[in-house]
Amino acid sequence: MALDRKIAYINLSTGKIETKPIPMEIRKKFLGGRGLDAYLLYNHAPQGCDPLGPDNPLMISGGILTATCASATARTHIMAKSPLTGLLGSANMGGFFAPEMAWAGFHHLVITGKAKSPVYIWIHNGRIEIRDAAYLWGKSTTETQWAIREELGDEDIKSAVIGQAGEKLVRYANVMTGIKNAAGRTGMGAVMGSKNLKAVAVRGTMDIKIAHPIDALEYNKRFIEGITSAKVSGTQGSLGTPFIWGATNSWGGLRTRNFQYNQMEYADDIEPERLDEIATETIGPHHMTGCFGCQVHCRAQYKIPSGPYAGKYDEGPEYTSLGAFGSEPDCRKAETVLTGNHLVNQYGVDNLEIGSMIAWAMELYELGIITSKETDGLDLRFGNDEALLEMVHRICLRKGWLGDVLADGGIPASEKIGKNSFEYLVQVKGMSNLHSDERGTPGLALNIATASRGSDHLRSRPAIDLYHLPEKIMRKIYSNPVPYDGPLSSEHTDYEGKPWQVFWHQNCFMAVDCLGICKYHTVFLGATLPNFEDWPKVIYYNTGLEFTPVELWEISERCNNLERLFNLREGLTRNDLKKGDMLNHRYFDEPTKRGAPDVVGLTIDRQKFKKMVDEFYNHCGWDKQGVPTSATMDRLGLNLEPSHLL
Amino acid sequence: MEKVLTVDYQKCTGCRLCELVCTVMHDGISNPARSRIKIVKWEEEGQYVPMICQQCEDAPCKNVCPVGAISRDVDYGFLTIDHTLCIGCRSCVSVCPFGAMNYNQIDKKVFKCDLCGGQPQCVRFCDMKAVDFVAADNMTTIKKRNAATRLYASQKHATAIQEQI
Amino acid sequence: MANDSEKLSSAESLRKTRTFGKVRCHNPSCMERMEPSPGAAHIKCATCGMEYRIYWVRPDLPRIRGPVWEVNRKIAAEALSRKLSTSKSKSQVKEGVKDGVR
Structure with a gap:
């Protein structure tokens, strides 16, 4: 079953490879995917390590639902200390890599060290091998993938590879699989390049037993109908x-x-x-x-x-x-x-x-x-x-x-x-932001300022804020699974209630990344898509593990706090323009010049922005400097971290 | 009424959900190596072709079986393996021109599409209808209409050009 | 309960609120629902005057392709000059002031 997928530690300097089961105790606290990667990073990355040095551990993982009978469990997560930001490095890609890795027996890889010459890692049905990649060096992302298939004689091999940019240590080089699926952000490709690691190739035909197969199948049908019937999916699937x-x-x-x-x-x-x-x-x-x-x-x-x-x-x-x-x-x-x-x-x-x-x-x-x-x-x-x-x-x-x-x-x-x-x-x-302008949308501005991997839209963006939803619908979404009766505003130009929305999405997106599913299957672009109440069923039918929606929320909070602890350890301070939760001055000083009547002429108000950050920290259980309080650490059981259980 | 699986490979998005639900339905397991349907890909060109059992009339798998373990289902017309008779010689795997007779190395058994006993899950989950389950006496009607629509449209277009000239 | 499959979740119960066949005006303070006639290429918001080009994803699913630039650019320019004239300095042009064109 999904829970018997293992973790492998691969040291490229020594060639030592070790595999271990993932203890249930860890699963219950961090699930898998990004959450468990955050645990591994916090435990394995030495404080202040050089992101392009051999000590920086590179984690490649699938989520707890990867390759099970659930919808869109395609996501591969990659984590390390970022050579671009010096803080958390984390990127996520679709395609077919993580499921294949799960069928090959693994959910998590921890890659350390540096190979003397270019190598790639070959994982096949529980066996791991480090192979020569001299002939692949200098090849593009797709050339590399096709060449590995040819060398090993199996067209079903899936590889996560770097192109020339990763080899040249471009600090925002990505890791790719297929034609265009990219773990794009924070320079994970440069980390691979620094280890002389050109690719990780996987192929598996090992069974993943589904806990309750017929229920899983039927519920998946219902889940998918909820997704495909959304208007946003129709547009997304067409354009x-x-x-x-x-x-x-x-x-x-x-x-x-x-x-x-x-x-x-x-x-x-x-x-x-x-x-x-x-x-x-x-x-x-x-x-x-x-x-x-x-x-x-x-x-x-x-x-x-x-x-x-x-x-x-x-x-x-x-x-x-x-x-x-x-x-x-x-x-x-x-x-x-x-x-x-x-x-x-x-x-x-x-x-x-x-x-x-x-x-x-x-x-x-x-x-x-x-x-x-x-x-x-x-x-x-x-x-x-x-x-x-x-x-x-x-x-x-x-x-x-x-x-x-x-x-x-x-x-x-x-x-x-x-x-x-x-x-x-x-x-x-x-790190640069998505090519979007948040001067008309304070909620989105708060999201990019506080996102754990630098300016980013996939960590906590309340994108449905732009839909002008009636307050009743907003309440229904945002007061679940934990109650919230503070302010909520349908106006996306407002500052009211946005910190809670950003906090809610921060937890929602963390849960998605732990499950290994796609953000287009949750409340990101569509308000009616599944969230905390729906996931426990999927997890139960597929793995047999029982969680309540509130427990999933707590796991998300725990993992988000671990990412925060890592960032703080590596030098994040609240108002630092280069390493903090702070926007470029242009957001505050230069009014917008174009757009709809309400958007033109807008800036972000400094005082109100500061108040939003305060309020957001408060929801997160952090103090005024953005540091988790001891009560928060207690509540989430993080006092003993790093606990080195894995 | 006899129904058959049809494939319109141009519609296939290559997502492989059919492979997943096939193995969950039959084995309670996720593992495409156990799937009766398989998406063959040319990734560098973005072409995907679902490969399925054609349930051949003059079926090589049935003909070659030395112990007569393969027979045709009377209700739905699919070919089925009787595992109490099967000796696991894999002759059917060698002889199938479509690669649709499979061998499972974990259970040491041959296996093939059984139309899920009349409710194929691959069809049920394929939103694109790249695989479909249609009445055998009706399987070309849609194709004919699509082709006819193209002809009709180009004829109208040609007439419009002539009128302009 | 994790396996309580009968009960509708919040997300599932919200699905009945979907409105097919309509688009919303992209002017944030307006967001009026507009229903383009089937196959229409343009629509003008009756409330705020913004004009949009329409694209049909499916016959029941219209979307706004983009503004009719001449029209909306003029509305934006008027709004901006009004905001600049009513505020003493640029730095005070911040709030999502409800716009006069409503």
Whole structure:
């Protein structure tokens, strides 16, 4: 059964491999996936360790539901100390890797040390082997995956790999599987690269016994119907995440030209519907594909229609590629977006971060803070499609002065570029935000400021805040599974009640990541999708473990607090612009210039923002500095951490 | 009434939920190696083709079986293995032109699609209807209509162009 | 109870509140529900005047493709200049002031 999947410790310096069962006591406290990874990180990462050094442990995991008879249990979670932020590194990807790893007998891997030369890890039905990867070094993400299949002679092998960006230690290189599934954020690919680890390949045919199979099957049917019948799933399954980009642009929540604007007007050629037309023309009417066991199928397929890469097959683009190669650099050609998306997938780099870096450099170039001397003659102005794509190559391969500097991430780059370049860098904890603009939405601004892995939308974003839901419906969602009778506002421009919503979503998304399922199957983009009350049934039918909704909530709180403890240990302080829960001054000082009548002219109010953070900390059980209080540590049983039980 | 499984591979999103529910239904286990349906993929091109048992009329698996363990179900028309007779020689696995007769190395048994006894779970869970379960005397009606619609539309388009000229 | 399969969860009970065939105005202070006529390419919000291009995901599922830029840009520019004239300094332009175009 799912609970008998093991954990493996792999030391690449010594070649020592050890496997262990995961004790039930640990399962009940941390479930699996991100939660258990957080436990492992807190226990195995030495304080202050070099993120690119051999001591930094790299965790790769599936959730407790991975590969069971539940919906969309495709997610792979990867955790380590981040080379981009120096704090928590954590990233999550879809595809087929984690289920295959579960059928191969493992839920969790802890990889330490550094191999003398490039290697990859091969896991097959309980056996683990470290193999030579010299012939794979320098290959792109997809070339690597196909080459491993060929070498081992099995087309069903799934691999989590790095591309050239990871090898070059670009500090926001990602780990990828399949064509475009990417554990994108916080530079987990650079951690793999620093260990000389090119790939982890898995293949399994081991049984996972379902505790109550017929009930699990029937309940899964009901669960799936709840998801596929939601309006958001229909749109998502037809246009993919670009639909969010389109909607966000419509009202003025889209970061454009590195935060100069909050809307990109007349972008007809890269609107989601236009991309859908290109996909239809180049692939056919059925061009949506999905991750393991998922009925939403939100990933588009396409071929690049024109230009030097014409005819290349790829998947996506997602919201972030539209942001990175559309609105942020102010480029309006579908060809550029689709080509840029292809390049980042091949190089294995976070499209979000690289797009933000280039847009930032473009603003600096237009301001004269960097000149053609730093760009080696490249005319790096906004709207220059060729310069944009050239910068992708330069960063991923660390070519030229600017390419090399930007590959180190925003804060180190700002120190090298100097002058007042830092003021224009839109980041939290050293990581760029989704290409969205939160000046009109205080709840979302609080989310990015306090997210555990740096500015991020997938940790606690109350995205349904934008739907203007009636208060009755808001109450029904947000006062479950624990009661809440404080303020809640349907207005997304308000500050009232937002801290609770962010707190609620922080727990909700942690639970999802522990289960190993996708966030499109919970209250993220759709208000009527499953949450705490629904999951205990799925867990019970599949694993036999019984939890109440409140117990799941507590597990989420526990895991979130562990992530917080790790961040605090590595130097997070509340108001630190580089390592704290603080927004760039542009959020407070520069009013928005575009958008719907209520959004135009808005900033985030400093005092009200401070009050929101206070209130959020209070909900979390943290003091005014954001440190968990001893009462919170007691309540969640964290006093003995690190407890080294695993 | 006899019904058959049909596949429209262009609709398949490659999610493999069918493989999962197949093994949970039959074995109470999640393990695609036990699945009677298998999605064959060309990932580099994004093409996915669900492979199923065709329940052949002149079935090689049935013909080759030395002990007569394979027979046809009278109600639904699928081919079924009698494991009390089966000697595990795997001749049926070798001879099946579709790779739809499988061998399970854990239980040491051959296995194949039995249409879940008339309620195929792969069909029930496939939202795209890439696999469908239709009346045998009616299986080409939808295809005919789709093809006819294309012809009809292009004819209308051609007429419109002629009128413009 | 973990295995109480009959009872509807909160999320399941909320599903009856879904409104198919409608979209909501993207103006935050408006958010009026609008029902485009089947197959319509445009819709104008009767409450606030914003205009949108419509895309049909399915025949029963319309979505806003984007603004009619000329119209909405003008409304935004008017709103901004009104806000700037009613506040002494830019830094006071912060609140989600209810807009006059309602």
